[in-house]
Amino acid sequence: MNIREIAKKADVSIATVSRVLNSSENVSSATREKVLEILRKYEFEMDPWAKRLASKRNKTHLFIMVSRRILKFLDLESNEFYSTVINGTRNTADMNRSVTEIVEMESNLDEEKLKGVDGVLLVGGDTTAEHVRFFKKIGMPLVLVDQYIPTVKVDCIVSNGYDGASYAVKYLISRGLKKIVHIHGFLNHFGFKDRYDGYKATMEQNNLLPKTYEYNDEVMEDMKPLIDKMFNVYGVPEAIFASNDLIAMKAIETLRSFHIRVPEDISVIGFDGIEKGKYFTPPLSTLKVPMREMGSLALKRLLDIVYDQDVYPVRISLFTEFIKRGSSV
Amino acid sequence: MNIREIAKKADVSIATVSRVLNSSENVSSATREKVLEILRKYEFEMDPWAKRLASKRNKTHLFIMVSRRILKFLDLESNEFYSTVINGTRNTADMNRSVTEIVEMESNLDEEKLKGVDGVLLVGGDTTAEHVRFFKKIGMPLVLVDQYIPTVKVDCIVSNGYDGASYAVKYLISRGLKKIVHIHGFLNHFGFKDRYDGYKATMEQNNLLPKTYEYNDEVMEDMKPLIDKMFNVYGVPEAIFASNDLIAMKAIETLRSFHIRVPEDISVIGFDGIEKGKYFTPPLSTLKVPMREMGSLALKRLLDIVYDQDVYPVRISLFTEFIKRGSSV
DNA sequence: TTGTAGGCGTTATCAG
DNA sequence: CTGATAACGCCTACAA
Numbered sequence: 121m122n123i124r125e126i127a128k129k130a131d132v133s134i135a136t137v138s139r140v141l142n143s144s145e146n147v148s149s150a151t152r153e154k155v156l157e158i159l160r161k162y163e164f165e166m167d168p169w170a171k172r173l174a175s176k177r178n179k180t181h182l183f184i185m186v187s188r189r190i191l192k193f194l195d196l197e198s199n200e201f202y203s204t205v206i207n208g209t210r211n212t213a214d215m216n217r218s219v220t221e222i223v224e225m226e227s228n229l230d231e232e233k234l235k236g237v238d239g240v241l242l243v244g245g246d247t248t249a250e251h252v253r254f255f256k257k258i259g260m261p262l263v264l265v266d267q268y269i270p271t272v273k274v275d276c277i278v279s280n281g282y283d284g285a286s287y288a289v290k291y292l293i294s295r296g297l298k299k300i301v302h303i304h305g306f307l308n309h310f311g312f313k314d315r316y317d318g319y320k321a322t323m324e325q326n327n328l329l330p331k332t333y334e335y336n337d338e339v340m341e342d343m344k345p346l347i348d349k350m351f352n353v354y355g356v357p358e359a360i361f362a363s364n365d366l367i368a369m370k371a372i373e374t375l376r377s378f379h380i381r382v383p384e385d386i387s388v389i390g391f392d393g394i395e396k397g398k399y400f401t402p403p404l405s406t407l408k409v410p411m412r413e414m415g416s417l418a419l420k421r422l423l424d425i426v427y428d429q430d431v432y433p434v435r436i437s438l439f440t441e442f443i444k445r446g447s448s449v
Numbered sequence: 450m451n452i453r454e455i456a457k458k459a460d461v462s463i464a465t466v467s468r469v470l471n472s473s474e475n476v477s478s479a480t481r482e483k484v485l486e487i488l489r490k491y492e493f494e495m496d497p498w499a500k501r502l503a504s505k506r507n508k509t510h511l512f513i514m515v516s517r518r519i520l521k522f523l524d525l526e527s528n529e530f531y532s533t534v535i536n537g538t539r540n541t542a543d544m545n546r547s548v549t550e551i552v553e554m555e556s557n558l559d560e561e562k563l564k565g566v567d568g569v570l571l572v573g574g575d576t577t578a579e580h581v582r583f584f585k586k587i588g589m590p591l592v593l594v595d596q597y598i599p600t601v602k603v604d605c606i607v608s609n610g611y612d613g614a615s616y617a618v619k620y621l622i623s624r625g626l627k628k629i630v631h632i633h634g635f636l637n638h639f640g641f642k643d644r645y646d647g648y649k650a651t652m653e654q655n656n657l658l659p660k661t662y663e664y665n666d667e668v669m670e671d672m673k674p675l676i677d678k679m680f681n682v683y684g685v686p687e688a689i690f691a692s693n694d695l696i697a698m699k700a701i702e703t704l705r706s707f708h709i710r711v712p713e714d715i716s717v718i719g720f721d722g723i724e725k726g727k728y729f730t731p732p733l734s735t736l737k738v739p740m741r742e743m744g745s746l747a748l749k750r751l752l753d754i755v756y757d758q759d760v761y762p763v764r765i766s767l768f769t770e771f772i773k774r775g776s777s778v
Numbered sequence: 779t780t781g782t783a784g785g786c787g788t789t790a791t792c793a794g
Numbered sequence: 795c796t797g798a799t800a801a802c803g804c805c806t807a808c809a810a
Contacts, residue, residue: 170787499803
């Protein structure tokens with residue numbers, strides 16, 4: 121059943137059917153009703169591929185929204201993770217006749233600014249339920265990138281931090297290490313929370329005591345007090361698993377000031393797999409998140425939502441890959 | 450950059466470019482090389498939507514593979530969950546010029562039987578890493594339905610049991626109940642394991658003691674001994690959260706034989722949201738899994754893998770929805 | 779072995 | 795307000 125058949129049955133042209141389908145204005149209500157009835161009767165569902173192929177004539181207009189904090193880092197090109205993710209989306213956008221615009225995620229969102237925007241990507245762990253509710257209310261197609269909010273049913277793309285962390289812990293245990301601590305960022309960022317949960321659960325499954333330390337990675341604060349406290353209360357660990365590569369590298373630097381050798385005294389494993397880690401001394405062991413794929417997938421999913429009908433919201437998790445380098449045994 | 454432009458640059462027809470792209474035999478190696486070079490030079494990427502639209506002329510041939518156990522239940526139409534999921538996939542297949550065939554998942558898989566098959570859906574919690582490895586080895590596009598295996602990177606569609614379970618527990622707690630036990634099926638089925646983890650974590654977060662009982666739902670064994678043991682050792686709980694609706698209903702029936710009233714004495718919440726639960730006495734509170742969407746999404750994802758290039762494997766989780774009915778306060 | 783041409787189902791332009 | 799028709803990018807008989 122395609123619109124040609126529908127047109128025949130409704131005794132109108134396919135152009136008219138298309139207009140009804142796209143709720144264009146220029147259709148008399150009589151004609152519209154007639155077509156709608158046939159549509160319902162035959163339970164017509166449009167072919168999304170044909171729709172998009174045909175739609176290629178005009179560009180899809182998408183917003184990539186990021187918090188001021190991340191945006192600042194993006195400009196400085198010092199946030200390799202989000203830079204790479206966003207490169208992935210822009211690249212995919214180019215191949216899909218979509219034009220993207222990077223926009224700051226303000227606290228007071230304005231419906232006016234979204235005129236002509238077909239869909240929105242909300243990038244980063246800063247995204248809150250309130251942000252999501254705003255876009256849902258105005259019916260704007262929406263995908264969260266690197267953030268998941270259990271209480272709001274909205275599409276999102278995240279990395280599988282739970283299993284990645286679990287893998288890291290199991291790996292360290294298999295190398296004979298038992299005193300493994302976790303240094304993590306703020307847990308309202310789902311990525312960090314997920315890795316935290318994976319670390320904790322896996323430690324417990326192996327009858328080891330989880331020990332976690334929160335570190336403010338947003339300002340990259342001095343880590344000496346944290347390490348100091350760790351050494352004094354918990355003792356010197358055999359391994360540190362960090363929320364991400366930047367925290368891991370900060371930890372290694374700090375340990376160095378304590379005259380601790382990595383990996384001889386302490387193994388360190390990060391998360392994300394940014395390039396910088398490869399050239400760090402020692403090269404950083406890490407769990408690699410496919411950043412470009414994350415961005416690319418987010419964009420594709422957003423287009424699915426923009427063009428298809430009745431897309432059920434899902435959470436998409438990307439597998440991570442352990443990369444053994446010099447910072448761990 | 451489309452194949453027409455490539456054809457022009459390579460000084461061949463678009464048909465020839467298409468043949469090269471689809472590694473058809475009927476191209477001289479000289480021509481093929483020439484085309485491949487241009488393809489590489491311009492980093493050509495095919496438009497998947499156009500490809501699929503055009504491909505609609507011939508049908509995609511897909512296998513839906515299920516274990517003998519599930520297949521048996523399917524025939525008896527007593528396994529509403531998988532029946533509905535598979536209906537969802539077949540429905541979506543119809544709308545996508547795909548022909549599906551339900552095939553029993555044998556232990557000794559045969560490559561011969563897969564001749565002419567474009568992709569495979571592996572349905573059910575019985576799927577093992579070995580199964581997956583077999584298909585990956587022969588390069589067969591593959592999607593797991595209702596099963597996730599952390600150790601193998603393969604596409605899969607599951608329900609978000611963790612958050613569903615978590616929601617159920619929090620709900621019961623909010624109703625003033627504290628003695629909440631969990632009756633679950635075998636934990637090698639990811640769906641059950643996920644719900645189990647969600648139950649356990651949420652209980653602990655609320656400083657409540659998790660208490661779990663394993664029940665063999667595959668043979669629907671007598672539940673009296675289990676309940677008996679529960680009452681004797683743990684005492685009478687205030688609520689039971691079950692791995693799925695069938696287990697929940699079995700529990701309610703068994704409780705009845707103990708002269709326990711539901712929900713007055715014990716609240717019971719299931720999982721899945723099968724129709725049967727709606728007409729049960731008392732009507733079953735449950736977490737509804739969008740079963741048709743699960744099947745539909747699995748098929749769409751499989752087609753993505755069959756037709757697109759370089760698809761990075763992902764896990765897709767479907768949100769669940771709490772449905773309050775008579776079996777719980 | 780290669781090219782020509784007619785779809786695939788929808789959108790959008792341009793007449794009427 | 796409605797209809798004809800040329801795209802969109804690719805595939806594949808069928809012809810050469």
